Amino acid sequence: MDDKKTAIKIVDLHKSFDSQKVLDGINLEIPHGEITVIIGKSGGGKSVLMKHLIGLLKPDRGEIWIDGQDITKLKEKELNEVRKKFGMLFQEAALFDSMNVLDNVAFPLREHTKLSEKEIVQLTEEKLRSVGLAGFGYKMPSELSGGMRKRVGLARALIMDPEIVLFDEPTSALDPIISLTILDLIKETQERFKKTYVVISHDILGMFRIAHRVAMLYNGKIIEYGTPRDVKKSEKEEVKEFLKATGIPGF
Amino acid sequence: MINLFGLERIFNPINGILRELGGMGLMFLNSILLAFRKPLKFNYIFKQMEFIGVKSLGVVVITGTFTGMVLALQSYYGFRKFGAEGLVGTTVALSMTRELGPVLTSLMVTGRAGSAMAAELGTMRVTEQIDALIVMALNPIKYLVTPRVIASFFMLPVLTIISDFVGIVGGWLVGVKLLGINEGAFINKMVKYVDLEDIYNGLVKAACFGIILSVVACYKGFHTTGGAEGVGRSTTESVVISSVSILVADYILTSLMF
Numbered sequence: 001m002d003d004k005k006t007a008i009k010i011v012d013l014h015k016s017f018d019s020q021k022v023l024d025g026i027n028l029e030i031p032h033g034e035i036t037v038i039i040g041k042s043g044g045g046k047s048v049l050m051k052h053l054i055g056l057l058k059p060d061r062g063e064i065w066i067d068g069q070d071i072t073k074l075k076e077k078e079l080n081e082v083r084k085k086f087g088m089l090f091q092e093a094a095l096f097d098s099m100n101v102l103d104n105v106a107f108p109l110r111e112h113t114k115l116s117e118k119e120i121v122q123l124t125e126e127k128l129r130s131v132g133l134a135g136f137g138y139k140m141p142s143e144l145s146g147g148m149r150k151r152v153g154l155a156r157a158l159i160m161d162p163e164i165v166l167f168d169e170p171t172s173a174l175d176p177i178i179s180l181t182i183l184d185l186i187k188e189t190q191e192r193f194k195k196t197y198v199v200i201s202h203d204i205l206g207m208f209r210i211a212h213r214v215a216m217l218y219n220g221k222i223i224e225y226g227t228p229r230d231v232k233k234s235e236k237e238e239v240k241e242f243l244k245a246t247g248i249p250g251f
Numbered sequence: 252m253i254n255l256f257g258l259e260r261i262f263n264p265i266n267g268i269l270r271e272l273g274g275m276g277l278m279f280l281n282s283i284l285l286a287f288r289k290p291l292k293f294n295y296i297f298k299q300m301e302f303i304g305v306k307s308l309g310v311v312v313i314t315g316t317f318t319g320m321v322l323a324l325q326s327y328y329g330f331r332k333f334g335a336e337g338l339v340g341t342t343v344a345l346s347m348t349r350e351l352g353p354v355l356t357s358l359m360v361t362g363r364a365g366s367a368m369a370a371e372l373g374t375m376r377v378t379e380q381i382d383a384l385i386v387m388a389l390n391p392i393k394y395l396v397t398p399r400v401i402a403s404f405f406m407l408p409v410l411t412i413i414s415d416f417v418g419i420v421g422g423w424l425v426g427v428k429l430l431g432i433n434e435g436a437f438i439n440k441m442v443k444y445v446d447l448e449d450i451y452n453g454l455v456k457a458a459c460f461g462i463i464l465s466v467v468a469c470y471k472g473f474h475t476t477g478g479a480e481g482v483g484r485s486t487t488e489s490v491v492i493s494s495v496s497i498l499v500a501d502y503i504l505t506s507l508m509f
Contacts, residue, residue, distance in 0.1 A: 054386055080388035088386045094379040108387050 006065075007032040007164055007196040008053060013062035015048055022048045024220030026062070030213075035190050035197040037207040040217035041242070046200040047091075049217065050166055053198065054086055055079045066164075084112065087162035091169045093153035095141040101128065102137030105156045112160065127155040131185055147178035154185060158193075167199040171206050179203070183210050204246045208232070216242065275470045278392065279462065282400045282469075285393040295398035303364045303399070303465075304406030310359050311410045312417050318351050319343055319418030323425040327432070336426075337436030341444040343422030344415075348445060348453045349509070352415040354501055357407060357460035361493040365468040368399055369489035372472025373482035381473070396469040400462060407461030408454040415450065452508045456501065463500060464493040 006029045013026040022045040030036045040046050051057040052064060055071055063070045071082050095104045106124040109115060115123070128134055131151040141149060150170060157165055170186060171179035187210045190197050201207050207214065214231040216224040216239055224231050224239045234240065326342040372395060375381050384391045419441070426432040471489035475481045 051382075056382055056385060083386060083388040086386060088383070090379045090383060092378055094383040096380055096383070097374070097378075111387065111389055 005032040006030065008198070009063075009065040010049075010053075011063040011065070013049070013052060013064065014060045015045075015052065015057065016060055021220055023052075023059070023062075026217075026220070026222055028215055028222050028225065030196065030198055032196050033194045034212035035186070035199060035210050036213045036215065037211040038198070038200045038215045038217055038222075039202060039204060039207055039242070040200075042202055044217055045220055046202075046217055047168060050168055050198070050200050053166060054083060054088060084160070085163040086166060087157035087160060087164070088166040089150065089153045089157045089168065089170055091172055093141075093149040095149055095152055095156070097141055099141075100137065101133070101139050101141065101144070101152050104141065104152060105137075105159055108156065108160050124155075124159065127159050128152075130158075130189070131155045132181075145178075147174050147181065150174070150182055151185065154182070154189070158189060161193070162195065164196045164198065167197065167201075169201050169203075170199060171201065171203045179206055186210055204243060218242075271470070274474070275466050278396060278470050278473070279400065279466045281392050282397040282466075285390060286397045286401060288393070292394065292398060295394065296401050299398045299402035300406050302367075303360060303402050304409055307360050307363050307406075307410060308413065310363055311356050311414050314355050314359050315347070315352065315414035315417040316421040318355055318414075319347060319421030319423075320425045322346055322351070322418070323422035323430070327426060327430050336430075336432045337440050339426045339430075339432055340419075340422065340437035340441035343426070344419050344441045344445045345449060347415045347418035347422075348450045350453070350501075350505075352411045352418060353407075353453045353457040353460060354497065356411045356414045356457060357464060357497050358494055360403075360407060360410065360461075361464045361468075361490055361497065364403075365464040365493050366486050366490050368465065368468035369472040369475075369486045370482055372469055373475035373485040376473060376475045377478050377481060391473075396466075396473070399469055400465045403461035403465035404458050405461075407457040407464075411454055411457035412450075415453065455508070456504050459500060459504060460497045463496050467493040467496060 008028075008030040010026050010028040010030075013023050014021075015023040026049060038046055038049065048057060052059055052072075055074070059072055062072065064072050066082055067085070069078075069082065071079060074082065095101075096107070099107065102121070102124055105127055106120050109120045109123060113120075125134065125137060128137060131154050133148060133151055133155070136144070136148070136152075141152070144152065154170075167186065170182050174182065183206050186197065186199070190210075199207065199210070208228045211228050213226065214224075214228050215222050216231065216234075218238045224234045224236055231239065232243065234243075322343045323339050326339050327336060330336050330338055330342075372381075375395070381391045381395070384394060423434075423437065427434045427437050468489045471485040471492070475485040477484070
């Protein structure tokens with residue numbers, strides 16, 4: 001992986017559900033401090049791959065190395081220690097319906113730190129301000145639009161200053177303008193904190209806007225991996241076809 | 252091999268039932284073990300106690316009162332034939348404390364709070380809120396199941412005491428005030444024939460039913476799949492399984508206790 005430090009190393013990862021093979025020998029090294037985007041068609045196993053990265057699913061075979069540990073072999077307690085290094089923005093934001101925005105964002109701080117309530121509120125409001133939602137702390141998630149919910153989800157994912165942040169389809173179900181806002185927020189926060197971001201999406205245009213590296217998942221395998229420029233120039237038929245399907249000039 | 256004889260039609264459902272029973276048992280054990288692991292989440296338990304106990308009070312009082320009233324009415328017409336109207340109070344009190352108090356309270360709480368638990372957890376599952384807890388390195392059983400099981404265990408006996416009380420008051424209203432049974436006979440015979448053990452055993456039953464309804468609801472909610480339709484299915488299954496299990500457990504507990 002060039003001279004870059006590797007944040008996540010996936011080795012020969014396999015996963016099947018009943019007879020359906022979803023991941024068929026994934027090999028990928030995700031560099032530290034960059035945005036790596038995994039693209040692929042819907043239902044192609046991107047979410048399954050992401051769930052493996054954080055231990056929500058166990059693989060049938062293969063390894064995932066994070067900070068010198070193969071997380072597929074860890075017990076739940078040890079896995080939780082690894083999870084503390086992660087933040088995740090879910091596809092539908094997965095905000096807790098029973099809590100207001102402030103409590104949602106503050107939740108990891110309240111559970112994992114010994115900070116005073118005053119410090120927690122201060123940090124949370126700061127984080128909400130950084131995603132453009134200052135003053136929204138006392139709204140309930142049901143009162144927010146899809147884009148706002150994603151921004152709250154982003155604030156919650158970043159509140160513990162995690163080393164690795166995972167994004168599951170961050171622009172799905174959003175209009176183009178809000179999508180750009182979310183993408184810019186992702187890019188801006190990554191540039192500011194220099195953490196490792198892993199994004200899965202089928203929104204090719206948006207992803208090429210933010211990615212340092214792009215991996216393409218096809219039939220359970222990573223068939224192309226490199227800088228956005230490398231992937232755009234790929235000679236592989238499947239990649240060309242996928243990029244052409246966007247209908248956007250330049251792809 | 253089993254397929255050859257067509258026995259899979261028998262074994263598959265049995266296998267499914269056993270797997271669910273095992274899953275529920277493990278979830279219950281896990282929730283209890285996690286209750287003692289720090290940090291203790293008293294605020295979550297109190298919140299559930301309010302939801303399961305305080306907010307079910309209205310429906311339990313109405314059910315209990317009218318059950319006591321109808322019991323008095325029915326038994327009065329029976330006992331009148333033998334001139335034993337004085338036993339109406341005893342009948343109402345024994346039926347309420349031993350049987351109807353715990354069973355009807357549990358069924359009412361199953362319908363009101365158990366269904367809500369299954370629907371809430373099911374929605375949390377399909378909207379990835381449970382995954383979000385796991386990603387935050389938090390155990391969803393401790394945060395979602397333990398408080399509900401503990402709250403149900405403690406609140407069902409409390410609701411049952413209230414149900415027993417209002418049922419007896421309802422019986423007294425109908426028996427003494429409406430049908431003119433001698434108040435002295437009504438109360439004296441009730442006090443004479445109802446032991447503390449009857450009340451106590453009823454409360455033990457209620458606590459067991461509390462565990463059943465909360466574990467079933469949490470298990471069903473936790474294992475929801477298939478979006479909104481799945482949430483509806485889990486909720487229905489939770490109410491049906493809880494209600495049937497309560498009635499079966501009632502028979503077993505009664506045969507062991509009395």
